[in-house]
Amino acid sequence: MAAETFRLRAATAPVVDNRGMPSPTGTGDATPDRQRVVLADDDVLLREGIASLLERSGFDVVGQTGNAVELLALVRSARPELAIIDIRMPPGHATEGLEAARVIRAELPGTAIVVLSAHVEVDQAMELLADGERIGYLLKSRVTDVAAFIETVERITAGASVVDPSLVQELVKARRRRDPLDALSPREHEVLALMAEGASNAGIASRIVVTEGTVEKHVRSILTKLDLPESGTDHRRVLAVLRFLEAR
Amino acid sequence: MGDQTRQLADEQAALRRVATLVARVAPADELFAAVVAEVGRLLAADYARLARYEPGEVITVMSTWTRTGSQLPVGQRLAIAGKNVSMLVLQTGRPARVDDFADASGPIAAEARAHGVRCTVGAPIIVEGRVWGVMSVGAIQEWTPPADIEARLASFTDLLATAIANAKADQELRELAATQAALRRLAMLVARGEQPEAVFAAVTREALRHFGLGTARMIRFELDGTATLVANEGKTTPDVGVGDPWVGYPPNGLTATVRRTGRAARVDDYGAIEGGEATLREGIRSAVAVPIHVDGRLWGLIAVGPGPLPPDLEQRMAAFTDLVGTAVANAQTRAEIIASRARIVAASDDARRQIERDLHDGAQQRLLALALRLRSAVAPNKGDEAGAEIMDVAADVMAVTDELREMCRGIHPAILSSQGLRPALRSLGRRSAIPVEVDVRIDGRLPEPVEVGAYYVVSEMLTNAAKHARASVVEVDVEASGARLRVRVRDDGVGGADSLQGSGLIGLKDRIDALGGTFSLHSPAGAGTTVCCELPTSADAGHTDSGAGE
Numbered sequence: 001m002a003a004e005t006f007r008l009r010a011a012t013a014p015v016v017d018n019r020g021m022p023s024p025t026g027t028g029d030a031t032p033d034r035q036r037v038v039l040a041d042d043d044v045l046l047r048e049g050i051a052s053l054l055e056r057s058g059f060d061v062v063g064q065t066g067n068a069v070e071l072l073a074l075v076r077s078a079r080p081e082l083a084i085i086d087i088r089m090p091p092g093h094a095t096e097g098l099e100a101a102r103v104i105r106a107e108l109p110g111t112a113i114v115v116l117s118a119h120v121e122v123d124q125a126m127e128l129l130a131d132g133e134r135i136g137y138l139l140k141s142r143v144t145d146v147a148a149f150i151e152t153v154e155r156i157t158a159g160a161s162v163v164d165p166s167l168v169q170e171l172v173k174a175r176r177r178r179d180p181l182d183a184l185s186p187r188e189h190e191v192l193a194l195m196a197e198g199a200s201n202a203g204i205a206s207r208i209v210v211t212e213g214t215v216e217k218h219v220r221s222i223l224t225k226l227d228l229p230e231s232g233t234d235h236r237r238v239l240a241v242l243r244f245l246e247a248r
Numbered sequence: 249m250g251d252q253t254r255q256l257a258d259e260q261a262a263l264r265r266v267a268t269l270v271a272r273v274a275p276a277d278e279l280f281a282a283v284v285a286e287v288g289r290l291l292a293a294d295y296a297r298l299a300r301y302e303p304g305e306v307i308t309v310m311s312t313w314t315r316t317g318s319q320l321p322v323g324q325r326l327a328i329a330g331k332n333v334s335m336l337v338l339q340t341g342r343p344a345r346v347d348d349f350a351d352a353s354g355p356i357a358a359e360a361r362a363h364g365v366r367c368t369v370g371a372p373i374i375v376e377g378r379v380w381g382v383m384s385v386g387a388i389q390e391w392t393p394p395a396d397i398e399a400r401l402a403s404f405t406d407l408l409a410t411a412i413a414n415a416k417a418d419q420e421l422r423e424l425a426a427t428q429a430a431l432r433r434l435a436m437l438v439a440r441g442e443q444p445e446a447v448f449a450a451v452t453r454e455a456l457r458h459f460g461l462g463t464a465r466m467i468r469f470e471l472d473g474t475a476t477l478v479a480n481e482g483k484t485t486p487d488v489g490v491g492d493p494w495v496g497y498p499p500n501g502l503t504a505t506v507r508r509t510g511r512a513a514r515v516d517d518y519g520a521i522e523g524g525e526a527t528l529r530e531g532i533r534s535a536v537a538v539p540i541h542v543d544g545r546l547w548g549l550i551a552v553g554p555g556p557l558p559p560d561l562e563q564r565m566a567a568f569t570d571l572v573g574t575a576v577a578n579a580q581t582r583a584e585i586i587a588s589r590a591r592i593v594a595a596s597d598d599a600r601r602q603i604e605r606d607l608h609d610g611a612q613q614r615l616l617a618l619a620l621r622l623r624s625a626v627a628p629n630k631g632d633e634a635g636a637e638i639m640d641v642a643a644d645v646m647a648v649t650d651e652l653r654e655m656c657r658g659i660h661p662a663i664l665s666s667q668g669l670r671p672a673l674r675s676l677g678r679r680s681a682i683p684v685e686v687d688v689r690i691d692g693r694l695p696e697p698v699e700v701g702a703y704y705v706v707s708e709m710l711t712n713a714a715k716h717a718r719a720s721v722v723e724v725d726v727e728a729s730g731a732r733l734r735v736r737v738r739d740d741g742v743g744g745a746d747s748l749q750g751s752g753l754i755g756l757k758d759r760i761d762a763l764g765g766t767f768s769l770h771s772p773a774g775a776g777t778t779v780c781c782e783l784p785t786s787a788d789a790g791h792t793d794s795g796a797g798e
Contacts, residue, residue, distance in 0.1 A: 095666055119653060121663045123671045141649050144642060174678030177685065177721050246674075 034060040035157055038074045040097065041086035041116070042066040050084065050143055057150040066090065068100040075104050080111065082157050086140070087117040087124070098124060105131045112157040116140045120167040122246050126239065129161055133235035136162040155203075161235040162198040163242065171196065171245035180248060183225045191218040196241045200234050262286040263403060270411040273418075279411055280311035283383070287404050288313040291397060293385035295365075298373075298408075299326075299334065300381040302559050307334055310381065330354015333370035337382045343371040343398035364388045371401035375413050383408070427568055430454040434575040438582070445478065445491070447579040451572050452479035452550065458568060459561065461552045463532060466540075467494050468548035469507055478548070484530040498523035502537035506549045512538040512562035516555075538565040542577045588758040595755050606655055614648050661703065668692075669699045673706055673724060681714040683721045690728040698783050701763050702726060702735045708752045709737040709779055717741025717777055731786045738778040745771040756781075 037059045041047040051061045063074040067090045087097035101113045114136035125137045136156040143149050194204045205212040231237040269279045280298050288296035295314045299307040309324045328334040330353035336344030346352050346368050349361050370384035383405050456464035463482030467475050475494040497503040505513035514536045518524030535553025625637035664672040670688040677684035713719040719741030727734050760767040765783035
């Protein structure tokens with residue numbers, strides 16, 4: 001195994017008053033302090049690229065590594081608000097990132113986690129989401145749309161759970177012989193996909209340019225037509241919708 | 249006293265002469281002729297006859313003797329229906345007599361009456377617990393058979409039985425040795441990897457040599473109902489060449505009968521059956537065929553002829569063709585393995601070529617074009633347009649990465665290795681252009697080659713259903729139980745898929761065969777296509793996860 005060094009940047013050492021506290025709340029861009037991030041990806045070029053765009057976008061990258069063991073050590077010592085983890089890392093190049101995410105979630109449940117993967121799979125998404133909120137599961141290539149990526153990461157650190165749109169599209173577009181989705185209007189289809197991606201009602205409203213009240217109406221109608229329970233939080237809503245779409 | 253003593257001495261002398269012949273292992277016809285003559289003279293009969301029972305209440309006359317020296321036909325086959333000595337002996341396994349032919353019946357009795365026979369006595373020849381034949385004596389004139397005639401006949405038939413049993417055992421031994429020698433030669437041929445055609449010819453040659461007739465042929469039944477002449481050895485040449493379709497055979501001839509019944513068949517006279525003229529013109533009046541079964545399936549037949557055809561020829565040939573079936577199966581399996589290996593290598597080469605082409609025509613070309621666009625975007629005269637141009641290029645680069653991701657999925661679905669068969673098949677189903685109902689009942693993971701094999705069966709069938717079958721739904725049913733994985737994919741499309749047409753399906757069969765599994769395709773026109781396969785999931789089918797058994 002390559003003994004890759006990982007680093008803790010002294011210059012951006014954790015701010016004392018933020019340490020061990022619950023993660024900042026709010027919309028993200030309103031947070032006065034820079035969010036601290038640990039980055040794990042064995043592709044050094046891509047990792048440096050992500051680090052620099054995060055730095056430019058107001059994040060503080062406090063540690064980088066190329067494997068899961070060092071990632072855990074970094075997260076335990078630096079206690080970042082956010083860990084961005086490549087799912088496939090040495091030594092096995094399988095799902096080491098997923099295992100690491102699970103450990104971080106168990107030890108430090110306040111840490112937001114974004115898992116990046118070359119391809120997204122529904123079972124992995126549900127496994128991740130089942131461990132709690134503040135979870136993102138995204139295609140690696142999303143990082144290239146910088147604005148959207150930063151917006152998504154900010155939503156996740158603020159408490160949202162986000163699933164890559166391509167995965168939602170695969171689920172929604174799957175053809176079924178007796179499809180319960182046939183009962184939905186085209187607009188409701190659109191709203192359902194956004195719900196599955198983890199958008200809040202406000203987020204959906206701004207995406208499809210309607211009022212939040214209209215979105216609420218659509219959501220209620222969808223839940224009734226699909227016989228889904230009203231869920232308390234956006235996170236639980238994502239999980240319920242994904243589970244429904246997968247089992248459909 | 250004197251009479252009785254002489255009679256006894258005569259009888260002892262006769263028995264001694266017969267016993268000497270038996271001990272010398274005299275030829276059967278010589279022994280039989282001696283026995284009937286001794287018995288006829290000793291018992292003061294007018295005639296004596298030795299006959300063998302054939303299947304179906306028929307006797308073959310083996311030898312006769314008459315007081316007058318006149319010849320009675322030998323080799324004649326007679327039905328024994330009715331009441332007569334031959335029938336009584338066969339039924340009871342004991343000596344029998346008919347004193348008055350007035351109340352006897354059937355063809356034998358009729359013949360006896362025609363010759364003026366008044367009284368007949370017969371005793372069984374019992375070989376290995378079965379009534380092998382009958383020795384009978386009779387008289388035309390007034391004749392009082394000796395009171396102990398049955399016992400006296402029996403002392404001769406016992407000797408005969410011993411001789412026949414010995415001869416039979418000897419004959420069987422020689423035949424077994426010959427069969428084994430023939431099979432050893434065939435096994436060598438198969439082991440040397442001769443082409444199936446060479447093995448077929450050799451097998452047919454052995455059959456000819458073994459049964460000593462004029463001509464031997466091997467005919468293979470094809471799956472589409474036709475037949476092929478795969479070997480022809482001996483004196484005559486048919487109109488059909490070796491390797492050509494075997495056509496124009498009589499509707500009740502050997503080929504048609506064996507195919508219909510799966511059993512041995514015999515034609516005694518091609519002149520007497522419909523469409524038999526061509527065979528007759530070849531000089532074949534009679535022939536026998538036995539089926540060849542390969543892996544439990546009726547594969548074809550071996551025929552020999554023309555006669556004289558011994559009555560037990562079918563049985564003797566069957567013992568031979570059982571083993572021939574094995575030789576054919578080995579040759580065929582070997583040929584199939586070679587063909588399937590070649591196809592697997594070719595398929596792998598094709599796949600590499602396809603990947604190279606996709607990369608070259610796709611990603612590589614597009615990346616080159618994008619690099620050019622990037623260079624021109626930063627040209628000095630571009631000014632403010634540069635930013636927008638670069639953003640465009642970035643978007644196109646993303647499209648190329650999407651394309652590469654899809655290509656990777658086609659080369660090997662990562663979800664299969666990371667998540668296992670069930671998630672991989674469900675994902676496959678979701679991406680299909682037609683609705684797919686996936687039911688996967690598996691606990692845990694299976695050996696990787698098994699998962700990959702099952703995945704490609706489903707993948708290929710979904711592609712097929714979407715492209716050719718015009719199906720509205722596909723059902724995928726996968727279950728692991730015992731040490732086997734069963735996969736069934738069924739669509740409701742137009743059917744008519746041929747496993748040998750289209751490299752996709754034959755490729756699947758090769759893959760499943762290579763894993764020691766079975767692959768069957770059922771695709772009648774208009775009734776959908778169903779593929780069933782079973783794969784062994786035991787450790788030797790591939791590597792298993794180490795957690796098994798805990």
